[in-house]
Amino acid sequence: MMRIAPLVVTVGLCAMLAPCGAMAIDALFVPGLGADARAASHGRERAGLAHVPSFETKGDEAGVGETGAGMSALDLGEALGEGNWNQVRIEQHLIIRITPRMAGPDPNAPPPPPPEPVRLRERKTASCMPVGAIAGVRPLGEGRIMLMMRDRRLIAADLARNCSGRDFYMGFYLTSNNDGQLCVERDTIHSRAGTSCTITRMRELVPEN
Incomplete structure (x- = not known):
């Protein structure tokens, strides 16, 4: 007679994976042993034989003999x-945490449009500026430079005739005065290339409304 060792496993998938989901594996069935089977198993263990739960089938009724x-x-x-x-x-819980996505540039997004240029207009200002309040300088066309003040103001300074604003693209030197001011028609500025010029007029640059 043939011995068949049955093993039936039922696997259940529960609770779809959500921000906090769970997955359960349940109902694993194994054959139990009755009192007679346990006694027979104990006898086989004493004889040095391994026990395998099985069922006996009648070969004659199946019409197949011993096999x-x-x-x-x-x-x-x-x-x-x-x-x-x-x-x-058997249960196993899997917790998944979903965090907000960090905002970032999309590599597939089209490039942003260039910013519109700011249109500036001139208005009158003082004829002297504190030297310590000047944060930087840059050329502003031919014969002009722009003084960038620490308070975020922009001052356009006109240079004397035959002076070019490009000569001052790396800054300028100024002889210190007792009042610490840079004044129109009084002080001379010197470029690193050796050019010397005086300032003839100052105007503040402000955005147009």
């Missing part, structure tokens, strides 16, 4: 139904 290779599905179902089954439940 049992032609046993019908009905006979197998009846054999399985006669067993004593125990249930083991």
